[in-house]
Amino acid sequence: MRVKMAPQGPEVSRLIYGVWRLLEDPQGASPERVLGKLHACLDLGITTIDHADIYGGYRCEEVFGHALRTSPGLRQRLELVTKCGIMLTNPARPRNWIQHYDYSRGHLIGSVEQSLRNLATDYIDVLLLHRPSPLLDPAEVAEALRLLVEQGKVRHVGVSNFTPAQFDMLSSYLPLPLVTNQVELHPLRPEPFLDGTLDHCLKHRILPMGWSPLAGGRLMTGQGEAEGKIREVLHGLGHKYGVAADTVAYAWLLRHPARILPVIGTNQPERIAGAARALSLPLDTQDWFAVWRAAMGREVP
Amino acid sequence: MRVKMAPQGPEVSRLIYGVWRLLEDPQGASPERVLGKLHACLDLGITTIDHADIYGGYRCEEVFGHALRTSPGLRQRLELVTKCGIMLTNPARPRNWIQHYDYSRGHLIGSVEQSLRNLATDYIDVLLLHRPSPLLDPAEVAEALRLLVEQGKVRHVGVSNFTPAQFDMLSSYLPLPLVTNQVELHPLRPEPFLDGTLDHCLKHRILPMGWSPLAGGRLMTGQGEAEGKIREVLHGLGHKYGVAADTVAYAWLLRHPARILPVIGTNQPERIAGAARALSLPLDTQDWFAVWRAAMGREVP
Amino acid sequence: MRVKMAPQGPEVSRLIYGVWRLLEDPQGASPERVLGKLHACLDLGITTIDHADIYGGYRCEEVFGHALRTSPGLRQRLELVTKCGIMLTNPARPRNWIQHYDYSRGHLIGSVEQSLRNLATDYIDVLLLHRPSPLLDPAEVAEALRLLVEQGKVRHVGVSNFTPAQFDMLSSYLPLPLVTNQVELHPLRPEPFLDGTLDHCLKHRILPMGWSPLAGGRLMTGQGEAEGKIREVLHGLGHKYGVAADTVAYAWLLRHPARILPVIGTNQPERIAGAARALSLPLDTQDWFAVWRAAMGREVP
Structure with a gap:
């Protein structure tokens, strides 16, 4: 089952496969294992894959990319979503001494280019700003995103965990529409059903992505x-x-x-x-x- | 004293008579008693009457309609507001096993048609969606309301207990403007004066209806x-x-x-x-x- | 360093000098002392001065005006911000028996005219409504502000301590754009960074003024x-x-x-x-x- 994420957004599958825990698979993360799960998805019509630069301590994208390289032609059957902006204190990022966000032009562009290399692809279908930052400069973000889209490195842009106010503010600076807001949605977190988050998506005709639909297993x-x-x-x-x-x-x-x-x-x-x-x-x-x-x-x- | 509820809304009286407790009148609910109170209203310039399908356990509309039938010509001197969407667990609705909301096309149309029969009239002046539902499908509601207005069964549409976000979301799907938001307003509930609810009405030039102005007697x-x-x-x-x-x-x-x-x-x-x-x-x-x-x-x- | 407060707003200095505590200066509030601090500001490029009718128990504006009178030509090097609308219970206002707000046409106009006399000037650069009032009538405010601007007594209009909903509601009635929202901003009050207040300013391209940047000294x-x-x-x-x-x-x-x-x-x-x-x-x-x-x-x- 395929749907359009937004009037000017990409076609995606109604269910999205997220690789947050790709490296936690008890059966490992060999290209064969990754491809096995990927083909299970494709057989079920699930073609959209949700990544983030930080998943698996900055390693999931690369592991996934390794698998993709072994299977030519697979990339074009998928829509790849990835995210940027969170700066973890992690051995892979020794300059980060405090968890923070970076939406500077330089970091945004560098992060996307790294994701492209990791994922063994030359375009991201949907790039998400991973979390709202109190220090996000919308004019600077707009300029970086404009460039990335113009260069074909990113096809569509969205956000994650944004409030409607943050979404609308950023939108007012962008030369292209935000196509989704990925938020945490499950019965243990009913707030977005009432506080305007889902109303905002409906009003703007964008489909929300729902992360942790089973509350990370707690449900x-x-x-x-x-x-x-x-x-x-x-x-x-x-x-x-x-x-x-x-x-x-x-x-x-x-x-x-x-x-x-x-x-x-x-x-x-x-x-x-x-x-x-x-x-x-x-x-x-x-x-x-x-x-x-x-x-x-x-x-x- | 008469006012316009909204730029494209109906003329209503500044005070509105609500029949929520019509069946709790110690003097009964005979047509004579109902007409007595109704004429007391009319003598004071109060011409707008607030109903809901569920009032009195789904019985108030019909009791009121009985009184109206005995007094030809009275209907045209009144503006009738009624509501729909709440599904009570009530002997009158044996299929409801849990309190919920139903804003499906079929239910909306059926509910209005039942209200018309109950109220002995062929049109509702203002139909309100009684409460926001986390499961309200705005496109489906829009289609049902469009049909009801086109058929002349409903003249104007509004909501009740909606947040500004819910109001704006629904509005963006409707072919006609919402003419009011009926909310609980009294000194024991000052929130709507501060949280944007009344600001939203002012901004959209619609007059809010205030339910329980004496806090249901608590005041x-x-x-x-x-x-x-x-x-x-x-x-x-x-x-x-x-x-x-x-x-x-x-x-x-x-x-x-x-x-x-x-x-x-x-x-x-x-x-x-x-x-x-x-x-x-x-x-x-x-x-x-x-x-x-x-x-x-x-x-x- | 100079910035434009809003696309159609005044040029102001990036730092603003507030005279809330002008009368609490241990060295007094003589014209010489006031001018001393004012020239310290000007030497640093700080040309915008923040007043309110009520500061110093309704006395700060006048003390400042005394100093201005002794220094012809100084006024035109400054941008004066002042505020109106708060009604204190204060010996200077014997008719106020309860702290409240007054945004009636008469009070607004009278308050501005008094501020002009106090400040020894014939125009206010930016007039702010000091606090949102649950009883503010936007149509009446719009009419008063239109008149004040038309008469040249006020050049620009803004608000203080308003929520985005209050700001947008009032804006929808005004014949001219609001150029700022002055809110309390410091690390002990991070809410406006998250709750949409600063997003709203960014969206509308207006610069927020931040009062109590050191939390009134608490920081x-x-x-x-x-x-x-x-x-x-x-x-x-x-x-x-x-x-x-x-x-x-x-x-x-x-x-x-x-x-x-x-x-x-x-x-x-x-x-x-x-x-x-x-x-x-x-x-x-x-x-x-x-x-x-x-x-x-x-x-x-």
Whole structure:
């Protein structure tokens, strides 16, 4: 299932595969293993891959790129999303002595060029500013992005974890539209459903990407009271619909009118398939609200 | 006193009579009793009546409609507001097993058609979406509302309890302007005066409707500390101006530049008259701030 | 260093001298003393002076005007900002029995005319509405401001302490653009950096004025834990850059892309010079985030 991310945005798959934890795969990150998961995705129609420069301590992009090199022709079947701007204190970045953000022209351009080398490609489909920075200079960012797009290194630009105010401010400086806002979306974080974040995406006709759709696993295994109550509902609905609880969790996001694009982070091919099953699972409205009630801890008013 | 609800909105009376508690009238809800209160309103210039499908456990509209049928010609002297979208768990709706919202095309149209039958009329002056829903699909709502307006079943459309972000998002999909946002407004709930809700109405030149202007009675009889302090000020001002404390509470809302339309919910005709007296009671600025200080529990900065 | 406050705004100096505490100067407020500080400012390129009708219990403007009268030709080298709208309970205003706001047409015009007399000038460069009022009538304010600008008594109009929603609402009624929003900005109040306030200024291409850049002195001498941690970082950076800690605090604001205009309130000419040194102190990005981390009490996410 393919959708347009924004009126002037790229076509992407409705489910997005995220490689945040690529290096945590118990079966390793050899080109064969990476390609195995990638082909599992492609077989399910999942063609969009979510990266960031910092994933895996600045190493995921490169590992992924190694796999791509061994399989000519694969790149053109994918849409690659990556991110920039977070500066970790990490052995790979010895000059960083404090975690911070860098959206200077020089850093932006250098970061994208490094991502291109790492990913063994000559273009990024969607470049995201990873987090809003209190020190982001929108005019400088606009100039860097204009150059990157003009050179063909970046095709589309978006943001991640931005508030509507930050999004609109930056937009007002850019020569091209932002095509998405990637935010954390799952029943343990219902705020974006109410605080204007998803309304903002709907208003601007852009599809939000939803990171950690299973709350980084907490939804399925967390021991807190909220986790337990939500999981009970997910399991009940799984039983009703004849699917696994995590499939219900994905279906719950997919049912939202903002047409959320969940970013699936599992390293297990069978769990990717479970997520894909959610595409054909239209949750009943009352069932949706059963999850919502568990998420909010109360009846809707 | 008549005002225009919005540049392209209906003319309504400055005070609006709400029938939320129509069935709780100790003197009953016979057509005679309902008409009695209705004529008390009309004599005071109050021509706009606020309904919702759910009021009185889905029964108020019909009781009101019974009264209207006995008095031909009365309908055309009134503006009828009603609402839709809340799904109560109620014997009248046995399929609802969880309180939720339904803004599907089918439900919206069915709900309005039922309201028309209940109210014994062939048009609603203003239809409000009763509460924002995290699952509201604006494109689907827009299509349903377009059809209802095209068919003449609904003349104007508004919302209730929406945030500015929710209002603007929905607006961007609609073929017609939203003419009001009905929100809870009284000194025990000063937030909308500060959080952008009333600013948003002013900016869009729409008049907000204010529900529970006496906080559902708490303002006059509540035993909390905040209630007591506000009531003390209202009584003091009542003494100064020679009116009852509830008249001061209405005048306090009417003094606001957003031109709030208070929805009066009392079943006592003499209290309706007390509210109408507020229309000719221009509160002094410092007196207004005396209520505000009591509401906020502190001096303005 | 001069900047334009807004596309259609006045040219002002990058640092602004505020006279909030003019009457608290241990060396008095004689015309000579006032002129001494004023010339210290001018020598440093600081030409914009921030007043309010209420400063010094409604007396600062007049004291400043006395000094101006003794120095013909000085007025035209300055930009005068003043404010209106706060009504203090103060012996100078015996009719005020409660602290409140007055943005009525009559009060606005009267307040500006009084400020003109006090300041011994025939125009205000920038008039600010001092605080948002829940009772501000934007149509009435617009009419008063239109008249004041038309008469040449006020050249530009702005606001202070407004939220973006309040700013946009008022703007929608005005015949001229608001040229600034003066807000409290310092590391002990990081909220405006995140909550949309500075984003709003950037979006509208207006420069925010920052009041209390040293948190009214708390940043340098406050005994709280937050004060201590931030001060430790400021002192460390002062040592690194070879300047005083307060210079670092100003540089921290000046480094922000919103081009904040700090309002310096000190009565000590040498401290004014210390602030001016910040103009040529471009803080390193990581150093900026060291102050931010101390301000937030945690690493950025």
